[in-house]
Amino acid sequence: MSTDQDKRRILIIDDNDAIHNDFKKILSSADPASSATAAKLAGAKAALFGGGGGGGGGSDVAAKRSAQPAASRVAFRLDSAMQGQEGLAKLQAAVNARDRYVVAFVDMRMPPGWDGLQTIQRLWEVDPDLQVVICTAYSDYSWEEVSAKLGLTDRLLILKKPFDPVEVTQLATALSE
Amino acid sequence: MKTNLKDTGISGLVTVLVAGCILSMAVVAGFYHVALGHVARSAAVSSAESQARLRSSYALIESLSLTQNALQSLLREKDPDVLERLIDDLDARQVDLSERIDGFGASGSAVSQSFGAWRTACKDIVATFLRGENAEANSALVNRLMPESEKVLAQVKRVNDLSAREADGRTAEMSASMERLRYRAVAAVAIAATLITAGGLALRRLVARGTGAVAEMLGRLTSLHAANQVLEARVKERTAEIQRSNAQMKAIHEASLDGVLVLDADWRVIEFNPAAHRSFNCKPGAAVGKPLRELVPVENPASILGKPVEATARRLDGTSFPAEIAITAAAIDQGPPLYVASLRDVTERKRAEAEREELNARLVSASRHAGMAEVATGVLHNVGNVLNSVNVSANVVATKLRDSELSSLTKVVGMIREHKQDLSSFLTCDDRGKLIPEFIADLSDCLDQEHRAMLAEVSTLAQGVEHIKQIVMAQQSLARHGSEVNAPSDPRKLVESALTMQGGSLEREGIEVERRFDGCPDSCAIDAHKVLQILVNLVTNARQAVRSNADDQPRRITLVVATTEQGTLRFQVIDTGAGIAPEHLTRIFSHGFTTKSDGHGFGLHSAANAATEMGGSLRATSEGRGRGATFTLEVPLVAEQSVRGELCQT
Numbered sequence: 001m002s003t004d005q006d007k008r009r010i011l012i013i014d015d016n017d018a019i020h021n022d023f024k025k026i027l028s029s030a031d032p033a034s035s036a037t038a039a040k041l042a043g044a045k046a047a048l049f050g051g052g053g054g055g056g057g058g059s060d061v062a063a064k065r066s067a068q069p070a071a072s073r074v075a076f077r078l079d080s081a082m083q084g085q086e087g088l089a090k091l092q093a094a095v096n097a098r099d100r101y102v103v104a105f106v107d108m109r110m111p112p113g114w115d116g117l118q119t120i121q122r123l124w125e126v127d128p129d130l131q132v133v134i135c136t137a138y139s140d141y142s143w144e145e146v147s148a149k150l151g152l153t154d155r156l157l158i159l160k161k162p163f164d165p166v167e168v169t170q171l172a173t174a175l176s177e
Numbered sequence: 178m179k180t181n182l183k184d185t186g187i188s189g190l191v192t193v194l195v196a197g198c199i200l201s202m203a204v205v206a207g208f209y210h211v212a213l214g215h216v217a218r219s220a221a222v223s224s225a226e227s228q229a230r231l232r233s234s235y236a237l238i239e240s241l242s243l244t245q246n247a248l249q250s251l252l253r254e255k256d257p258d259v260l261e262r263l264i265d266d267l268d269a270r271q272v273d274l275s276e277r278i279d280g281f282g283a284s285g286s287a288v289s290q291s292f293g294a295w296r297t298a299c300k301d302i303v304a305t306f307l308r309g310e311n312a313e314a315n316s317a318l319v320n321r322l323m324p325e326s327e328k329v330l331a332q333v334k335r336v337n338d339l340s341a342r343e344a345d346g347r348t349a350e351m352s353a354s355m356e357r358l359r360y361r362a363v364a365a366v367a368i369a370a371t372l373i374t375a376g377g378l379a380l381r382r383l384v385a386r387g388t389g390a391v392a393e394m395l396g397r398l399t400s401l402h403a404a405n406q407v408l409e410a411r412v413k414e415r416t417a418e419i420q421r422s423n424a425q426m427k428a429i430h431e432a433s434l435d436g437v438l439v440l441d442a443d444w445r446v447i448e449f450n451p452a453a454h455r456s457f458n459c460k461p462g463a464a465v466g467k468p469l470r471e472l473v474p475v476e477n478p479a480s481i482l483g484k485p486v487e488a489t490a491r492r493l494d495g496t497s498f499p500a501e502i503a504i505t506a507a508a509i510d511q512g513p514p515l516y517v518a519s520l521r522d523v524t525e526r527k528r529a530e531a532e533r534e535e536l537n538a539r540l541v542s543a544s545r546h547a548g549m550a551e552v553a554t555g556v557l558h559n560v561g562n563v564l565n566s567v568n569v570s571a572n573v574v575a576t577k578l579r580d581s582e583l584s585s586l587t588k589v590v591g592m593i594r595e596h597k598q599d600l601s602s603f604l605t606c607d608d609r610g611k612l613i614p615e616f617i618a619d620l621s622d623c624l625d626q627e628h629r630a631m632l633a634e635v636s637t638l639a640q641g642v643e644h645i646k647q648i649v650m651a652q653q654s655l656a657r658h659g660s661e662v663n664a665p666s667d668p669r670k671l672v673e674s675a676l677t678m679q680g681g682s683l684e685r686e687g688i689e690v691e692r693r694f695d696g697c698p699d700s701c702a703i704d705a706h707k708v709l710q711i712l713v714n715l716v717t718n719a720r721q722a723v724r725s726n727a728d729d730q731p732r733r734i735t736l737v738v739a740t741t742e743q744g745t746l747r748f749q750v751i752d753t754g755a756g757i758a759p760e761h762l763t764r765i766f767s768h769g770f771t772t773k774s775d776g777h778g779f780g781l782h783s784a785a786n787a788a789t790e791m792g793g794s795l796r797a798t799s800e801g802r803g804r805g806a807t808f809t810l811e812v813p814l815v816a817e818q819s820v821r822g823e824l825c826q827t
Contacts, residue, residue: 016562016685017685018562018563018565018566018641019562019565019566021566021569022565022566022569025569025570025573026569026572034626034630037619037622037623037626038623040619041582041585041616041619041620041622041623044612044615044616044619044620045585045616047609047612048589048609048612048613048616049588050609109558137557137558137561137562137565161561161562161564161565162561162562162564162565162567162568163565163568164568164572165568165569165572165573166572
């Protein structure tokens with residue numbers, strides 16, 4: 001099993017609690033209790049159906065997937081911030097502790113504090129290598145306006161709400177490699 | 178001139194005589210009797226001479242007066258024959274005067290000189306008169322001269338009468354004194370001398386006054402001539418002024434951008450200026466003689482004098498154009514009235530007005546759409562967020578179902594079916610069969626866990642769906658209200674809708690909502706769409722204002738609905754938030770003004786517009802930054818009773 005230090009750190013900045021929960025559901029590994037139950041069952045299945053070390057039943061995809069959850073999926077450590085300022089503080093702490101975030105998901109509208117663009121500008125001042133995904137329910141800014149404010153960069157992607165869990169997983173995985 | 182006469186005239190002679198008398202009296206003072214008799218005689222002679230001279234002077238004045246009269250009659254006369262006679266008469270009188278003055282001898286030379294000047298002036302007047310120039314001016318001159326001259330003559334006569342009377346009196350008195358003196362001693366000589374001196378002085382004064390009056394009249398005649406000249410110059414000046422004024426009037430008439438129509442008493446065109454020709458698209462003169470009603474059909478032109486009215490003007494070719502016309506009666510003392518009409522082609526203005534109205538309508542519509550867009554944007558944002566959670570939950574449920582351990586159960590059930598015949602031995606003796614009961618227990622735990630997780634997820638999903646449903650319902654009610662303006666609505670429901678459309682952010686952000694609906698009517702006729710649009714805006718603003726409050730500050734929004742004494746319905750949204758700086762209180766309603774980083778400055782602007790459209794008002798009050806704000810929307814409440822009545826019937 002991977003330790004916490006191996007997991008990639010992701011920072012989520014959004015003023016909506018529900019969105020934070022969504023990210024957790026998509027990117028977090030299963031909770032320890034259910035993992036234990038699943039592992040016990042996996043062992044029992046192996047003994048019963050003869051799936052042993054060699055992985056007996058070739059057609060038994062489900063069993064295989066649930067038996068090796070950590071190996072097929074990248075693990076993440078998620079941190080939540082409700083406002084841009086709070087997110088910046090967390091990023092600063094992470095940089096100071098030499099335990100950087102690799103990806104930040106930033107909402108565009110987060111009243112009353114900084115909006116997404118402002119937040120991203122501040123984040124990059126602290127950590128220029130941070131990959132950023134802007135999440136927005138509708139476009140306050142056109143791509144041209146965003147480029148004009150933040151410059152043309154390959155460290156910025158846009159994710160439209162409502163998003164697909166697969167998109168989020170893909171983005172988190174690809175950007176953290 | 179008066180002073181000169183006094184020094185050198187008759188009075189001078191008198192003075193010399195009197196002085197001589199006094200001197201001779203002084204010389205013969207010693208010879209009382211003889212000398213006194215002589216003095217008395219010589220004094221009497223001197224007095225008589227003085228009187229004669231005075232009479233002569235009076236005759237002179239009389240003659241002068243007659244001459245003056247002759248001159249006046251001459252100036253008045255128009256018949257050439259009579260005129261000739263009058264001129265002869267005047268000449269004769271002047272000759273007579275001349276002789277009389279010559280009779281004064283050396284002492285009359287100054288009078289003669291003055292008379293010469295008077296004569297010249299007189300000749301000038303006659304000459305001017307005879308040339309026929311300025312007949313009016315002359316007539317005026319004479320008219321003015323008449324009372325003046327008569328007044329002067331009356332004065333002269335009065336003065337001369339007085340002097341004659343006084344001179345007689347004095348002479349009689351002096352003679353009596355002389356008689357008395359004859360019987361008196363030396364003292365009487367002094368008294369006599371004094372009396373003679375006094376008498377002489379008085380005489381001198383009297384004569385001086387007589388000659389002064391003559392001089393004054395001569396002076397008046399001279400000034401008469403001068404006045405005549407001034408008058409002539411003035412007439413020339415006036416004529417030039419009138420010509421200039423006429424030219425000016427003509428230029429105004431020509432240059433005027435408005436059509437000017439001069440009309441006679443029968444409302445027919447006498448004159449048309451170039452602008453009128455342009456407006457009516459006709460050649461100069463073509464409209465002259467046309468009645469006004471053919472060009473501008475005005476019901477009763479006399480009734481609209483001085484009042485500009487709008488009318489449809491008709492061109493000669495039959496086309497028409499909108500015009501504004503103002504008619505004035507020209508101020509003329511005599512003769513039939515004259516009217517001047519000023520006419521302006523208002524085609525351009527009418528078009529501009531129509532364009533402006535259309536533009537206004539478009540602006541109103543645009544602001545309404547902008548308001549709707551504001552609502553839609555909020556809805557989109559909220560729905561987007563909730564939909565995100567719904568989507569994730571659905572995905573989680575799908576994944577869990579796909580990865581469900583249900584398949585393991587199926588497999589175990591399959592194994593059990595295979596060993597249906599020897600199930601007990603399979604479960605107790607077979608190596609794999611012995612593992613089954615334990616496996617089923619584990620599987621049950623796992624499935625239970627799955628089940629609970631999925632239940633939780635489905636519950637989240639249902640919540641999300643319910644949430645979206647609420648937002649959509651609020652949006653639908655908004656659309657329904659929009660189609661039915663002024664339909665009876667419950668103000669409380671509008672407020673609740675506005676709160677619902679915040680999409681649960683109020684609860685999430687820990688904002689306390691207080692409702693005070695005590696004075697709220699159950700139903701009233703208002704434009705629910707607009708009111709809701711405004712309330713959504715105000716509640717959103719209030720929410721954003723209190724959100725930034727520190728944790729120890731209350732986050733409260735109070736909603737008040739009540740009817741006012743003025744018969745309006747008042748909605749108030751009171752927050753305990755950031756407040757408004759005094760300098761921003763009025764600017765917050767202006768287009769494009771915002772204090773929010775993500776605002777576009779259209780919300781309050783369109784809200785205020787909507788309030789005005791309803792005939793209501795939207796006001797903001799705040800005690801300053803950090804002290805909260807109160808927004809008050811007042812809308813007219815029309816026929817609440819009738820609305821209730823309708824509700825009862827249906």
